[in-house]
Amino acid sequence: MSLILTEPADIRTWAEARSGQPAMAELPSGSRTKVILQIAFDQYLLNSGEAQDQDRPGGLDLVSWDEWIAELKKQNLGLRVPDDIPGSLDNTYEFVSLADNPMD
Template sequence: MSRILTDRQAIRQWVEARGGNPVLMDVPDGSKSRTILQLAFGQEPLNAGNDADQDRVGGFQLVSWEEWLTALETGNLALMVSDDPSGGNEAEYNFVERH
């Protein structure tokens, strides 16, 4: 069963309950760039070390919840999540247009 989350606190609670972190990536788009929203799961060890690139996950940058949620709202997006109890703690989600 799926549900659509638009409330900032509900989104953050759902992601954090599954060990997720907010990430953004700016990618070239013609003469401009566009920001890609993503969620990274199981990345908590990144912040434990002193590596220069500890804020990077495969090109994505770990960001604050405020920055990520603002980008989500600016893009008029919501988070559609699966709450299927048979799926355990798996993080099944999609970005959908906010209504």
């Protein structure tokens, strides 16, 4: 089973319990820019320091939770996560459109 997280505090608590941090990438899409949201976990954080090329197109940038949540709301997305299993912290997630998955 899984559940869809929509409340900012729930999303942040879930991610931080798994050492996740908010990240975004901006990708060119025609004459516009598309913003891609991600949650970066342990290994990515180790590789995201200043030694890495921060100017490469499509590269992930760590951002504040406020900025990340604002973009999540702008895109009308929720976070589908697996039910918690005692003794395990699964960091699998996917974004889901809240327009396609009404919470009523």
